Amino acid sequence: MxxxxxxxxxxxxxxxxERDYVRSGFAAVDEEVRRAFGVTGFGTAAWTLFEAGVRGRIFDEALGSLGLPADAATVKSLIECYRAHRPSIxxxxxxxxxxxxxxxxxxxxxxxxxxxxxxxxxxxxxxxxxxxxxxxxxxxxxxxxxxxxxxxxxxxxxxxxxxxxxxxxxxxxxxxxxxxxxxxxxxxxxxxxxxxxxxxxxxxxxxxxxxxxxxxxxxxxxxxxxxxx
Ligand SMILES: [Mg+2]
Structure with a gap:
């Protein structure tokens, strides 16, 4: 051979x-959502969706479940926050x-x-x-x-x-x-x-x-x- x-x-x-990275990213976005909107619970909502097999629209759905706007600009900025965070992995x-x-x-x-x-x-x-x-x-x-x-x-x-x-x-x-x-x-x-x-x-x-x-x-x-x- x-x-x-x-x-x-x-x-x-x-x-x-990869799921550790996902959880780490949701925690970073959770902090950002708390800072920007004064609302807690994004991380838990997003992780629940991820565990349920949702892919590709987790941010929109998690924002919606918290009664927050899921417009394109908000979702985009939160995805950027997710990708830019220092992962704990x-x-x-x-x-x-x-x-x-x-x-x-x-x-x-x-x-x-x-x-x-x-x-x-x-x-x-x-x-x-x-x-x-x-x-x-x-x-x-x-x-x-x-x-x-x-x-x-x-x-x-x-x-x-x-x-x-x-x-x-x-x-x-x-x-x-x-x-x-x-x-x-x-x-x-x-x-x-x-x-x-x-x-x-x-x-x-x-x-x-x-x-x-x-x-x-x-x-x-x-x-x-x-x-x-
Ligand atoms: Mg791979």
């Missing part, structure tokens, strides 16, 4: 629990051992979609530049370059001077994560953590294998990862 020299990982729900416990297991044999990198301001703050909060290089946030080129676009994956090949089966991509979203790396001949693994936003999505999305953790995916690539206790 070709030795993997570059292990590229997704960010949200692969390295940290932590890496999954298997990330450090997984990256350490690569040792000097493989380089670790990130390819991540999502609004640039929000993704940059996640990268900062988690201290990711210590572990990963490069960290490619696709939104810096514009939304049309989010996965499944190939640009970030080709950029990884250029920056590292490698490609094909020397590269691997480990991600959690079967709807978009594996299309481009698979087309480029990379190794691919779906990291299906139980609490992940896309954990219930059926099918592999083209990934070669499915693993319950990042540590298991890195083991599958042939690296020896310590057990996390």
């Amino acid at each position: 070709t030795a993997v020299q570059v292990v590229v990982v997704d960010l949200d729900d692969t390295l940290f629990p 932590d890496l999954y416990p298997d990330v450090a051992v997984s990256i350490r297991a690569l040792g000097g044999r493989a380089r670790a990198a990130i390819v991540s979609d999502g609004p640039l301001a929000a993704q940059e703050r996640k990268v900062d909060a988690l201290g990711l530049p210590t572990w990963f290089d490069p960290i490619l946030l696709t939104d810096r080129w514009g939304r049309e370059y989010w996965k499944p676009h190939e640009r970030a994956f080709r950029e990884i090949e250029t920056v590292t001077g490698t490609g094909g089966a020397h590269c691997a991509y480990l991600g959690d979203n079967p709807r978009k994560d594996f299309t481009a790396p698979r087309r480029l001949g990379w190794r691919t693994a779906r990291v299906r953590r139980a609490e992940g936003e896309h954990a219930s999505v059926a099918g592999s999305g083209g990934a070669e294998v499915e693993c319950p953790s990042l540590a298991d995916a890195v083991r599958w690539l042939g690296f020896e990862v310590e057990e996390v206790w």
Whole structure:
């Protein structure tokens, strides 16, 4: 088997629990709503909607449930507050051992979609530049370059001077994560953590294998990862 020299990982729900970020963001917006309107309860209302499976209109509905205006300008400013907040989040416990297991044999990198301001703050909060290089946030080129676009994956090949089966991509979203790396001949693994936003999505999305953790995916690539206790 070709030795993997570059292990590229997704960010949200692969390295940290996205739902912790969501809860942290709602708490920041809760404070903003209290300051702007003198009304409490936004965070609880928004979290209840999130837990009920609502996506894409949580801010409007939470404002409405508090009797507050949900006009476009208000919603926009609160979404900006959400994306600009300093998130209170932590890496999954298997990330450090997984990256350490690569040792000097493989380089670790990130390819991540999502609004640039929000993704940059996640990268900062988690201290990711210590572990990963490069960290490619696709939104810096514009939304049309989010996965499944190939640009970030080709950029990884250029920056590292490698490609094909020397590269691997480990991600959690079967709807978009594996299309481009698979087309480029990379190794691919779906990291299906139980609490992940896309954990219930059926099918592999083209990934070669499915693993319950990042540590298991890195083991599958042939690296020896310590057990996390
Ligand atoms: Mg993800």
